[in-house]
Amino acid sequence: MEITERSAAHIARDVNGGTISAREVTDAVLAHIDAVDGDVGSYLTVLHEHARAAAARVDERVKAGEKLPLAGVPLAVKDNMCLTGTRTTAGSKILERWQAPYTATAVERMIEAGAIPVGKANMDEFAMGSSCENSALGVTKNPYDLSRVPGGSSGGSAAAVAAFEAAIGMGSDTGGSIREPGAFCNLVGFKPTYGRVSRYGLIAFASSLDQIGPLTRTVEDAAIAYEAMAGWDRMDSTSIKRYVEPVSRELRTDLRGLKIGIVKEFDTKALGAETHAVYEQAYRDLQALGAELVDVTLPTADYGLATYYLIAPAECSSNLARFDGVRYGLRVEGADVNEMYEKTRAAGFGPEVKRRILIGTYALSSGYYDAYYVRAQKARTLIADDFRKAFASCDLIAAPATSSPAFQFNAKSDPYSMYLMDYYTIPMSLAGLPALSVPCGWVTPPGGDCEMPMGLQLTSPLFTESLLLGAAHAYEQKTKHASKHKPLLGEVPVHRG
Amino acid sequence: MPTNRSIPTLSSEKIDVRYVAKLARIALTDDEVERFETQLGDLLEHVNALAKLDVSQVAATAQVVESRNVERDDEPTPCLDRETVLAQAPQRQGAFFRVPRIIAAD
Amino acid sequence: MSDTVSARAAGGTHEVGGGEAGPQRHSNWEAVIGIECHVELKTETKMFCGCRNEFGGEPNTKVCPVCLALPGALPVANHAAIEHMISAGLAFDAEIPAFSKFDRKNYFYPDMPKDYQISQYDMPLTVGGAVRYWLEDGTVKECRLTRIHLEEDTGKSTHAGSGDGRIAGSTYSLVDFNRAGVPLMECVSEPEIHSADEAVGYLEALRRTLQQIGVSDVKMEEGSLRCDANVSIRPAGSKELGTKTEIKNMNSFRSVYRAIESEIERQISLVEAGERIVQETRGWDEVRGVTHSMRSKEQAHDYRYFPDPDLVPLEVERVDVDRLRAELPELPIARFERYTKELGLDVKQATQLIDNLPLATYFDAVVKANNNPKQSTNFVLGDLSRLANETETPVHESPVTPQHVAELITLVEAKTINSKIAKDLVERMWRGEGSPKAIVEREGLAQTSDPTAIVAFIEEVLTANEKSVTDYKAGKTNVMGFLVGQVMKASKGKADPQLVNQLMKQKLES
Ligand SMILES: [Mg+2]
């Protein structure tokens, strides 16, 4: 097996065992990136030297006898996470040349565990988007069909892992930004419970929703990455002081004794026959693994989108105020400071970011605050309550990750149709629940000429990552959907379904 | 699937995009004002569906995972090196960040 | 709000009243004043990060990702600042609600790094309470507080290009973020102050209290206390509130006094001329001694407050409140009432002691040791304070202990020594000669009240001054003073002067 195609677990085992050095892995991955990233566009910055220096340090540590859970594992870091001395842009022109002078806690922990950051991955500007098309700095393509989007906002990290330009991608998920690109790129996309992973050093989109998590090619890799990055951080008041279970040692191979809820409101018939069939099969596979399927109801889940599109913009309108041309980043001069602000922010932010800042500013403004913002917070309470009630009768909930496979560039012209991409992932985000998408089959999209991956979304109660990853592992091991197709990059055209 | 859902709309006020953009310090062209007015209006129509929910007896959720009293001890930690800080300034003058004329405080 | 270096250039010290007394045609009008103070809390580190909270320093050296609002940085609340807030609330008898939280106040300003200020909106750490204060005539007054809440300070802008450092006419500004994120207490009073004197009395009490409970240095000249005043007038006896103006840029208590006087005067003149007061912000011009309009049209503020999602709510523990209450020292107003009512000090003496807490503590120790407040006041505020001034050594750091002073007073009370010896002893104690009792014993300085010994001195003096005796007998009785003085001198000051007088008289007239 090519070095680049090995799982993180595999690489770490080999590097710790001394059969290969971190430096060799890193060189192989960097060479592969140089060969394919021109086509895929996963990275905004490739960290050649940084990665080689990091690999040298890992090799020294291994030589000194340390066993590192991610020894030599190539890591794609979403470009909204700070890494000292690297350009960190959040996919925005306003930060196009900003060099981070500090490192995000989650990234730091991955490095401490032996991972090698090989590049800063493209993303929708400030994580606002579901296709990566909102990046102001680059285009990322889906490695399974270059005419299609990789999903977003963590599209660069997803494409990098799918195209073997990294073994683990770090993403951030606010309303589905890990799970959706995970589904589109044939990956495991895992969003832990809100507060499990420190947000310190993650450029904020919506503080009460943002959560860092891994994108990987296997559930086991997701578990190892999660163990490395999770845990309380004194620098993040909202990170949770709670024991992180060694999930990678508790991965199951069956679902006996588990009740899995199927959401009555998430009827997949309207998604088209082929997609509907994929999800029906997925539910049957869960049953075949020993799970008992039960019907559950999430009556307010349908309000998720409306709730989300008030809360997230409101928070972002305030979070993004700091990009003002005073201390760092882009500045467009003006006759006075207000003119400078207005011109800087007009030039620095793309249309989607402006839309969300405007709607959020409006939702918080005098006279509208109670009608919009407070009402959305109350709706959020109801949505979280729905999940609590549903979990009274089941251990996990299974649902679609997306309503369709990856779409083509420029397919979603009006903003709301793009927002709908997160219909199934947003309710879990609002409830703070751990959730992941795991490959569950392939469909040929209308007008497409090859099969594209689909993702099954599993979610479980707060802080039950162990249960969630365990179940996903059993499903992955039984179905092995991910291995059906492989992206063929370089001179060879992409696969045909 | 939500696309076929009929969403009741409330008679809502039109967003004063210029006022909101002023608050948010974003200069907009006339074209943008018009476009955002339509797009934000559309989004608000969807959002207005929330009016159907009875939330009179519901508490607001600011944070979904309950946590209280996260505080730090009053102990100093290292600061950033000044040159590192100022090297990124769009405009500096000596040890200071420089900004254009400030009109009145807001 | 953002402040400027120029706006708080070295503030003077406060002197109330005197030649400064404002026009006295206020009798038909009553001023209604509310005061809003911003007080920097005294902590080791800033409110939401570990940068040092210190005044001054090289620009932009006390900054980190958090207080510079770098992308991705997050706040974590400083526990000490929260305790300081509770202590302040308790000192002013405020309610400490069980639940509190932080909110964001959104507005753009170049010295505010996040372009929002973390503050408290609807659930401040303390609610209500009152500041009790006294005026120069000893009247004790009370002004209720609306709330005290916790927030973070901004950086500092220096305005350049206008020649005078003022924002008006400046062409650019320079920003230093060292102060950004320093914990700041905002203390809002009810509009229950009715004169410039009361305003200063209120501020003095606030300053003393916060300083003595150890939560702030409260130095107006370093900007750790800043205040704005809302001023309106109404016909005397009316209950309705008039249109108010907000006065800013007052750099010292003296400026506060002058600004309020001037603004009341301006408003009375306007109304008496049949004009209307415009609700606006006015700046105090220290040089010209007038307030001037700062904004032609009042901008609508839309701060878009909402709970800060980066911080979690605060549940104030009752045990902490109880502990902090127990840790409070005697408060200035309590001390004032004790000194004036129980110990009989006058307002000036009481104030002098309260404004010098180590001296007050010293004084209390003296009183405790001898239970003679009058003599204690005389020695502590008299001879000892004079020596402290002359030698630039605080009384409590001098070699004279409160026990020494108490001992001295006992010696005077028992007439063991007279007041002249006492004065002499204070000087010697100050030089480090130790216990007055020991000195007196060692050097036999005890007052001589033995008539035989005194008569011996008198006879000696009379023999040596025959002419004076003759003069006395001829009716020049004023030579008596000279003769007594000679006896005192002969006794090395130890003779009981009263007894000398009495025996001398007997001798001369016998
Ligand atoms: Mg304030």
Ligand SMILES: [Zn+2]
């Ligand atoms: Zn700091």
